[in-house]
Amino acid sequence: MKLPVSTEWLLHCATTLALLDAGDTASAARLAQYYDLPAPYLAKQLQSLVRAGILSATTGPQGGFRLARPAGEITLLEIVEAVDGARSPYECREIRRQGAGALPAESCTEPCLLAAKMAEAHEAWRQTLVASSLADIVAGLPASTPDRTRRIIGATPGG
Amino acid sequence: MKLPVSTEWLLHCATTLALLDAGDTASAARLAQYYDLPAPYLAKQLQSLVRAGILSATTGPQGGFRLARPAGEITLLEIVEAVDGARSPYECREIRRQGAGALPAESCTEPCLLAAKMAEAHEAWRQTLVASSLADIVAGLPASTPDRTRRIIGATPGG
């Protein structure tokens, strides 16, 4: 059970985009430079967030990515599931109905207890992440961070 | 974020072992037959539970696996972490301290908020699984299951 490394990248990138002034964008190259990440791969992963409706992308000069919605309406769960998919890590294949010990159909009216517990755990995980929005994360950052981030993201690469 | 398929196998196998009379064992081949699973691979995974101290193994004729402890003292979390490892699926690599936007050391006295939230979610997942023991699972099975399981596991393969 391992989340892609890009999960961390996108959580941080989304937070950074949440710090920008409304309407401003940041290109994949600029974000990659900001965090010292492989630009092409980061760009590929940012597309996942666009497809999920979390970011919106603009092409051309001065283009880039920005949040598609207010930061308060974007949960950490949305970002994580956009990167990794929304499937539960535990997949019940109903092995209780296979082999020499296969249960008869009438004994399987209720879902497998083990699968139910694993699903419950996954739901607890999701609930924790859905309870935090990007706005909550931004609110917890030091007061100096937004200005600093805008200044660095806005700076020209050459200078 | 995906758990190995063998997670389901071992949760069910451990439950089955919990149904046996004290002292009885079930070999990997017998368990594989019981659930129609690839025997060699199942045997390999059962070793993980032995190394974790959840099962104890006996070699030779009439040997096999049994629970190393009472079912009430074995949690689902132990089994899952024995199979998949205990590492958190989200690994914070402190990218906030890299690249053009690297934060100075004095701004990193507190742990990364995103990593903290992800850790909190993982802990919620763990708490759900640590709250259920094999005895709880067994208690939720139909009353006819234990006898039936013992009869099938004890039956000779040829008959």
Next chain:
DNA sequence: GCAGATCTACTCGGATAGGTGGTGTCCGAGTGCCTTGGG
């Protein structure tokens, strides 16, 4: 008939190949800005 050594069959345990998905990279399509020419 009984005790001991031997022998066998069965068990686990670790070392060895293959397939799938994340990781990393590249190039092409599209768009907004800048330049340039004309009115």
Next chain:
DNA sequence: CCCAAGGCACTCGGACACCACCTATCCGAGTAGATCTGC
């Protein structure tokens, strides 16, 4: 000086290799029980 058309540079978007981990399998080490022999 103002406007419009063309060119251009920059952006995203999708298609193509590489590597690690899970999946699957095999064979060897060790042991408990059954067997056979000697007393």
